[in-house]
Amino acid sequence: MxxxxxxxxxxxxxxxxxxxxxxxxxxxxxxxxxxxxxxxxxxxxxxxxxxxxxxxxxxxxxxxxxxVHGVDLRPPGDTGSLLGDLTALAEVIVGHLSNPAASRALMSLLGEIGNDPELTRQFLTTFVEPEVAGNAELLQRAVDRGELAEMPDVELFHSAFGGAVMAWLLVHHRPPKGFPERLARFMHAALTGDT
Amino acid sequence: MxxxxxxxxxxxxxxxxxxxxxxxxxxxxxxxxxxxxxxxxxxxxxxxxxxxxxxxxxxxxxxxxxxVHGVDLRPPGDTGSLLGDLTALAEVIVGHLSNPAASRALMSLLGEIGNDPELTRQFLTTFVEPEVAGNAELLQRAVDRGELAEMPDVELFHSAFGGAVMAWLLVHHRPPKGFPERLARFMHAALTGDT
DNA sequence: CTGGTTCCGGAACTCGTAGTTTCGTATTTT
DNA sequence: AAAATACGAAACTACGAGTTCCGGAACCAG
The missing domain is CATH 1.10.10.60 (Homeodomain-like)
Structure with missing residues (x-):
């Protein structure tokens, strides 16, 4: 076409x-x-x-x-370590969702999803698929580095990571100072078993 | 009153x-x-x-x-282990949100939250506070058992756990067989450092 | 330069839904 | 018995999504 x-x-x-x-x-x-x-x-x-x-x-x-306008969902490049990559990714996601307009719009759209198939398709192709692909790259790098013994469940990881930010903002409205680092350490522990 | x-x-x-x-x-x-x-x-x-x-x-x-009608958010009682408690909690949450009526209603309500202060208050007192309290109990039991060295960040844990379920359902609509167990193991690793 | 097509801002219009009010009636307390 | 509140039904108001029409402007092909 x-x-x-x-x-x-x-x-x-x-x-x-x-x-x-x-x-x-x-x-x-x-x-x-x-x-x-x-x-x-x-x-x-x-x-x-x-x-x-x-x-x-x-x-x-x-x-x-x-x-969505102007949002670039590609995760920042290789920082050299899994924890660094996770922190950078968290900072990007939190940064986008801290914008009140984007956050309020997105939350409302989540409510429409499930009622509007076309909107659902746009949401999946615009957000979910690039995010999952980016997460897969990030995790694959960690496997290549030897930081992870095997490839984790990418979809579960994606839901946990993005969902955590969503849920936090839903309840607390603003990410506190240092939130991306805390989240990154939490997810790092879930993946590697290091606390 | x-x-x-x-x-x-x-x-x-x-x-x-x-x-x-x-x-x-x-x-x-x-x-x-x-x-x-x-x-x-x-x-x-x-x-x-x-x-x-x-x-x-x-x-x-x-x-x-x-x-909300008929929903009981209190986590099931002590199963004797952190992993068991997490699995039971995941099963309860996933069970509730697998109901299409409850799920669709809740997603839509999330969109209204932030625009409607009264609704926000109801959401916080009805859902968030009991959930956080239940999570705190569950984690405290694990500390008492010696499964955790120190009390984790309850609010972060709550967001990650509930957010993961929300995000998964948002994308995939249905939890697959064994999803609660997978989620529970993921969160267990995040808390204890055991994979 | 002309005719066909798509755009523009503006305004009028249709239609559906949230929420209110009114009506006649039923049920309870004092 | 009187006052107060509830009931189903239906009419009503207010407002927003989406459409249509207007006179005019910008582009393409001939």
């Missing part, structure tokens, strides 16, 4: 795309997902609602696009 | 309470939280909407009450 050539008619204005994403991010941070209205997004962006629905088909999709 | 004595006027009908909860649970399982309408709950329960709003003030509260 190659990209279509230039379609007939007036092309879409990139600034409209940017304005929609920016307005959505601002409003998500200010009023949260439940308080987010498409009329408000259109007004803030200085855009007609039709322009929004030309790009996205539902409100959750708009919020998803805004929350 | 003692319970008030009998108020004047006609008392509330217990069967109405039960019918509302039952209808909500059924509909949650059938159409999910997003598809749940208060009119449908009232119709299914054979009840006026006013009777519902006399008991709950918002839709999320109704869903919360229905999802």
């Amino acid at each position: 190659a990209t279509d050539g230039p379609r007939a008619g007036r092309p879409r204005d990139n600034r409209v795309d940017a304005a929609i994403v920016a307005a959505t991010r601002e409003l998500l941070a200010e009023v949260g997902y439940a308080g987010l209205t498409m009329d408000a997004v259109a007004a803030r962006a200085g855009v007609g609602k039709a322009a929004i629905y030309r790009r996205y088909s539902t409100k959750p999709e708009v919020a998803f696009a805004a929350a | 003692a319970t008030d004595g009998p108020r004047a006027g006609r008392p509330r009908d217990n069967r109405v309470d039960a019918a509302i909860v039952a209808a909500t649970r059924e509909l949650l399982a059938e159409v999910g939280y997003a598809g749940l309408t208060m009119d449908a709950v009232a119709a299914r329960a054979g009840v006026g909407k006013a009777a519902i709003y006399r008991r709950y003030s918002t839709k999320p509260e109704v869903a919360f009450a229905a999802a």
Whole structure:
């Protein structure tokens, strides 16, 4: 499915795309997902609602696009040790989810998942698959280094790692100073048996 | 805050309470939280909407009450070993969240949390606090047995344990056979350093 | 330059749902 | 008996998601 050539008619204005994403991010941070209205997004962006629905088909999709915008999920490179890699990964995840707009949007989207198959597909391909692949690389490096005797259960590890951050933020709203290091040590112990 | 004595006027009908909860649970399982309408709950329960709003003030509260109904969060008693206790706890949590109605309701409610302070308070006192207390007991027993050298970080443990189940169900929808045991061994390793 | 197509902001519109109110009636306490 | 609260049913209000139409602008092919 190659990209279509230039379609007939007036092309879409990139600034409209940017304005929609920016307005959505601002409003998500200010009023949260439940308080987010498409009329408000259109007004803030200085855009007609039709322009929004030309790009996205539902409100959750708009919020998803805004929350994901600019997120790079690839884990940082090799730090030379498993604990270092885990800490770096934790810092990246916590860093993203500490952004109130991203965090609130994501939590709300989790509620929509299971009701909206298309959204579920986007969530899986955009978040879960790259994350699992990144985790697998990270763990494989540790095996190659000899830090791990055998390849651990990547899916379980992924759920435990990401779920821990999610659950913590759900309860405490903010990660305390040093949280990534604590989490990394916890997961390191689970993998290697060293405390 | 003692319970008030009998108020004047006609008392509330217990069967109405039960019918509302039952209808909500059924509909949650059938159409999910997003598809749940208060009119449908009232119709299914054979009840006026006013009777519902006399008991709950918002839709999320109704869903919360229905999802929580009958849930006993106290961890099962002492099995004699940390690994046994962890396995039993995992089985209870996974068992509850495998119920589609409870799972879908809970996921959706997570999205509302952060937007609704009253709901957040209910969530914390109903779920988080008893869970953390139960985890603390479980870990303290392990310390007393000598299985753990010192008391671990209970809050981190709680987030990692519950978050892992949440995240797994979010991605995979169903816990596979043996999932509680795998999770319990993972957490056991994180705590003790034994793999 | 012209006609066809797609875009733009703006506004009006439809439709569904949360939550409130009202009505006539039933059940309880004082 | 009177006051208070409950009940089912239905009408009602308020508001937001998503659609459609407008006049006008930007692009492509001929």
